[in-house]
Every structure is written in C-alpha cells, then in structure tokens.
Amino acid sequence: xxxxxxxxxxxxxxxxxxxxxxxxxxxxxxxxxxxxxxxxxxxxxxxxxxxxxxxxxxxxxxxxxxxxxxxxxxxxxxxxxxxxxxxxxxxxxxxxxxxxxxxxxxxxxxxxxxxxxxxxxxxxxxxxxxxxxxxxxxxxxxxxxxxxxxxxxxxxxxxxxxxxxxxxxxxxxxxxxxxxxxxxxxxxxxxxxxxxxxxxxxxxxxxxxxxxxxxxxxxxxxxxxxxxxxxxxxxxxxxxxxxxxx
Numbered sequence: 001x002x003x004x005x006x007x008x009x010x011x012x013x014x015x016x017x018x019x020x021x022x023x024x025x026x027x028x029x030x031x032x033x034x035x036x037x038x039x040x041x042x043x044x045x046x047x048x049x050x051x052x053x054x055x056x057x058x059x060x061x062x063x064x065x066x067x068x069x070x071x072x073x074x075x076x077x078x079x080x081x082x083x084x085x086x087x088x089x090x091x092x093x094x095x096x097x098x099x100x101x102x103x104x105x106x107x108x109x110x111x112x113x114x115x116x117x118x119x120x121x122x123x124x125x126x127x128x129x130x131x132x133x134x135x136x137x138x139x140x141x142x143x144x145x146x147x148x149x150x151x152x153x154x155x156x157x158x159x160x161x162x163x164x165x166x167x168x169x170x171x172x173x174x175x176x177x178x179x180x181x182x183x184x185x186x187x188x189x190x191x192x193x194x195x196x197x198x199x200x201x202x203x204x205x206x207x208x209x210x211x212x213x214x215x216x217x218x219x220x221x222x223x224x225x226x227x228x229x230x231x232x233x234x235x236x237x238x239x240x241x242x243x244x245x246x
Contacts, residue, residue: 003072006043011070013041015060029059047071074121074147120150126160126178148180152240157183160243161194161202161236168192168204170219177244179204181237194236197228202236 003011016026023041027034032055039045048056053067060067068074128143146160163177173179179194187193187207194202195216205216205226214233216226 003047003070004043005040005046008047008071009041009043009045012037012056012060015062016041019059019061021059026056026059030055032056121147122150122153124148124153124158124160124180126162128162146178146243152180153182155182158240159183159237163204164201165203167218167220167223170221173204173219173242174244177242179239180241180243181239183237185235187235187238192239194239196234196236197226197232204239207235 016023021029023034023037026032026037032052036045036052040048048071050068050071050073053071054064057064057067065074123145124147125142126144126146127141143162148158159181160178161181163173163175163179165175179192181194187195189209190206192204193207195205195207196202197216205218208215208217209230210227212230214228214230216228216233218225
C-alpha cells in the first residue's frame with residue numbers, strides 16, 4: 001500500500017533539510033516548482049509520479065529506487081532507504097512523531113531484517129476482461145503490470161484481475177479493486193475463485209462443492225447462489241489477496 005501524502009511529504013522534507021536546502025533551492029536544482037514542493041511537504045498533494053521522482057532524487061542526494069520505495073511504487077529495500085532512516089531517526093523523533101513513516105520504518109528494521117533483505121519483487125500481469133474460450137488467461141487481455149513480493153508468488157503463476165461488478169461487495173471487494181489470483185483450474189472448497197459461466201466475463205464467487213455440482217456463492221444479499229454442474233464452470237484461478245489504491 002502506498003504511504004499517505006502526509007507521510008511521504010514528511011520524508012521528502014527530511015531529505016531536503018538533511019541536504020541543507022530551502023524549497024527554492026530544491027526548485028532550482030530539480031525543476032519542480034516551489035508551490036508543488038511546498039504542497040507535497042505539507043501533505044496537500046498526492047504521492048508524486050515516478051517522473052517527478054526522477055527529477056528529485058539527485059538533488060536530494062538519494063537514489064531513484066529509494067524514492068520509488070518511499071512512494072510505494074517498489075518494495076522497500078532495508079539496505080538503502082530504511083537504513084538511511086535509521087541513521088536519521090533522531091531527526092524524525094525530535095519532530096514529535098510528525099513523520100509516521102520513520103516509526104513504521106524502524107519497526108520493519110527491528111522485525112526480521114534478514115527476511116526483508118532477501119525479499120524481491122516481480123512484475124505480475126494485470127488482466128482487464130477475461131472471457132470464456134481462452135485456455136485459462138491469454139496475453140491479449142494484459143493491460144499492465146504491478147509488482148508483488150517474490151515470496152508471495154513463489155508457489156505458482158499469478159496474475160492480477162480488476163474487479164468488475166458488485167458480487168462480493170459485502171466482503172468489501174468493490175469494483176475497480178485488484179485481486180491477486182493464483183492461476184489454477186480448481187478452487188479450494190469455500191475459497192474465492194475467478195469463475196466463468198456460460199461465456200460471461202470472469203466474476204468472483206465463493207466456490208463450494210456438492211457431489212458433481214458446484215455452488216457459486218456471491219457476497220451480496222441481492223444475488224442468490226447458483227448451483228451448476230462442474231462441467232459448466234470454468235475456473236481461472238483462486239484469489240489470494242485483494243488490493244486497492246489510495
């Protein structure tokens with residue numbers, strides 16, 4: 001999950017002050033406007049785009065990957081940005097906890113640093129609309145990529161699917177959210193699967209088995225369960241986690 005605008009703004013301000021620069025000086029060196037920088041530091045702008053970060057990392061005497069991690073685009077690397085924050089933790093703590101990102105960082109450092117260092121990220125494809133007729137998922141449906149922890153997806157092939165409709169709304173899974181799906185042709189009993197029925201586009205349902213039948217249970221009180229023959233259902237995969245952008 002991306003950090004809040006306030007958290008990232010505090011981190012940016014710390015880097016600037018550590019370099020002994022004013023906002024105007026950072027503007028001159030980066031080409032990013034004074035007003036934009038001020039709004040970011042005050043938490044009144046969202047987390048900046050990667051293009052803005054490319055302009056800032058050299059003047060702030062840090063690396064592009066470190067800024068991308070702090071902004072939530074990449075998994076954080078303990079040996080880079082987080083070890084820097086540990087060294088400068090007194091600066092954060094003297095500011096009465098204004099920069100929550102520092103506290104979160106130090107907690108991560110104290111909890112199993114070795115496993116974090118070994119953790120890597122991989123690019124996972126994002127699929128928009130998936131319809132029957134394909135042999136599971138197809139490259140034609142890829143609309144982008146999103147990073148995921150290599151450990152999280154080490155047991156198989158994964159993809160992200162953008163949720164459409166409100167069939168799982170009672171579990172907080174809303175349209176536009178992304179679900180991380182393990183590609184497989186079956187779903188464990190009672191788990192959420194990506195399912196295609198009668199040529200419709202992929203939908204999310206809890207899958208239950210009853211002899212030779214499958215029960216597809218929505219998490220929406222207005223949608224009744226469906227009982228179908230196993231042969232009438234195409235399983236695209238099993239949902240492992242739900243992702244939403246803030």
